[in-house]
Each structure stands twice: as structure tokens, then as C-alpha cells.
Amino acid sequence: MRILINNEPHDLSVQTMADLIAQIQPETPFAVAVNTVFVPKSAYENTTLKDGDKVEIVRPVAGG
Numbered sequence: 001m002r003i004l005i006n007n008e009p010h011d012l013s014v015q016t017m018a019d020l021i022a023q024i025q026p027e028t029p030f031a032v033a034v035n036t037v038f039v040p041k042s043a044y045e046n047t048t049l050k051d052g053d054k055v056e057i058v059r060p061v062a063g064g
Contacts, residue, residue: 001013001014001049001050001051002051002052003020003049003051003052003053003054003055004052004053004054004055005020005024005055005056005057006055006056006057006058007054014049015048015049016044016045016046016047016048016049017032017034017039017043017044017045017047017049017055018044018045018047019049020049020055021044024057026057027059029059029060030057030058030059031057031058031059031060032044032055032056032057032058033055033056033058034047034049034053034054034055034056035053035054036054036056
């Protein structure tokens with residue numbers, strides 16, 4: 001399936017957000033949104049991804 005991760009297309013064989021995180025192993029800490037909706041870590045296993053989804057994986061930035 002083709003999904004966009006941080007606006008870059010990826011062809012991946014994943015079904016859930018947990019599968020995606022396991023496959024790409026982003027540096028921690030991070031937060032995830034699918035189609036602009038925040039996905040809490042507790043929902044990764046139950047968040048099904050489909051072709052064309054837009055996933056944003058962001059890291060917190062300290063500042064002031």
C-alpha cells in the first residue's frame with residue numbers, strides 16, 4: 001500500500017499504525033497523526049491504515 005509519511009510517498013506492507021512504527025522505527029519521542037487526527041500510543045494496535053493515508057510523525061521541539 002502507498003501512504004504518505006511526512007509528505008513523502010512510501011510503499012509499505014503494513015496494516016496498523018503499530019506495524020508502521022515497528023517497520024520504520026522513528027527516533028523517540030514522537031507523536032503521530034493520521035489524516036490530521038492525533039493517534040495516541042494506546043491506539044496504535046487498533047488504528048488501521050489504508051492506501052492513500054497521510055501519516056505525520058513529529059518530534060517535540062523545545063523553545064521559548
